[in-house]
Amino acid sequence: MKKSIYLDNAASAPILDDVVEVMADALRTLNGNPSSTHKFGRKAKAAIEQSRKTIAGCLNASIGEIFFTSGGTEANNTALHCAVDQLGVTRLIISSIEHPSIINTANYIATHQGIEVVQLTVNEHGLIHIDELKNLLEGSNQKTLVSIMHANNEIGTIQPVDQIGVLCQEHGALFHTDAVQTIGHLPFDVSTRPISFLSASGHKFHGPKGIGFLYVNSDNIIEPYIQGGSQERNVRAGTENVAGIVGMAKALSHCYEHMSEKSDYVKELRSYLIEQLRVKLPQIELVSYASSDDCLFTIVNFHIPSSAKSDLLLMNLDIAGIAASGGSACSSGAEKPSHVIEAIGNYSENGKCVRFSMSFMNTKAELDRVVDALTKYV
Known part of the structure; x- marks a missing residue:
């Protein structure tokens, strides 16, 4: 056959074999709750922080700018909700080909909080019209979050995120990019790009499912979207998925190395x-x-x-x-x-x-x- x-x-x-191995080891040996102060908890917490350092290094980010989530959908939801609820955003600009976790979240926020949502049109290959975005930013003083995916998950079109970021910076807008399809496949240096938020998901780059991260530029201070404990420096409540985090860091490190x-x-x-x-x-x-x-x-x-x-x-x-x-x-x-x-x-x-x-x-x-x-x- x-x-x-x-x-x-x-x-x-x-998933990569090396990732399975480090996750299996984590499941066997990192038994403590990372919030516990005894040695078992400290050992689990240390593994999380080492993983955060690894991921931050790949993106040339500060370790304080990486927050672990359950995946890309949660990261996208967090970015949009926090921008509106905490950072004063009253308008969302997205493209018509964003992932449902962006489109549906934006529409939900619009329905329940009365903010404006604008969808950019795209050409026959899915590329946004940059002049349309420029005109929207120039034509309004509303506090705006622009959320445009780096590459589309269905047709693969790569958007000009550098150009979008500069436009947003020039007009005082926040910029979020859903980079779920590109992180681990294309190099991405957040220190050279004017990006406020970036979403990623481990299982798109040969890591485990159910784990992802949100990059939040240090200029933006956000509060928890999910309420509960003080995990992730008071930004994302819930006991951390230690094995998933360790596995995701291993996968991303492998992808960047090769x-x-x-x-x-x-x-x-x-x-x-x-x-x-x-x-x-x-x-x-x-x-x-x-x-x-x-x-x-x-x-x-x-x-x-x-x-x-x-x-x-x-x-x-x-x-x-x-x-x-x-x-x-x-x-x-x-x-x-x-x-x-x-x-x-x-x-x-x-x-x-x-x-x-x-x-x-x-x-x-x-x-x-x-x-x-x-x-x-x-």
């Missing part, structure tokens, strides 16, 4: 897949940017014209042992078309969009099998 092929890394990347070689390898895989699709399946239309300069190199999204076979494509690929996605796995149970695909064109009305998301664990031989399967099922 042929080995299964996993091409859904944007949903969750397989980032150049592994990114070059995955870029080559992505280019190879696009080339093979264009040659053997010319009816397929690439939705993502072809260039890895404009699109995250782990993601390829393409459109398949509607047919009896294409309607069953994901199911047939699954039967063939190939894991892919029709969109965000966070809402995979929903029957309505992807809001990202709707925002960039009429793809959802005339066929199906499929996302393949790769990692350094994939091979060209696997991609050959995928293309062969597509020729049968499209």
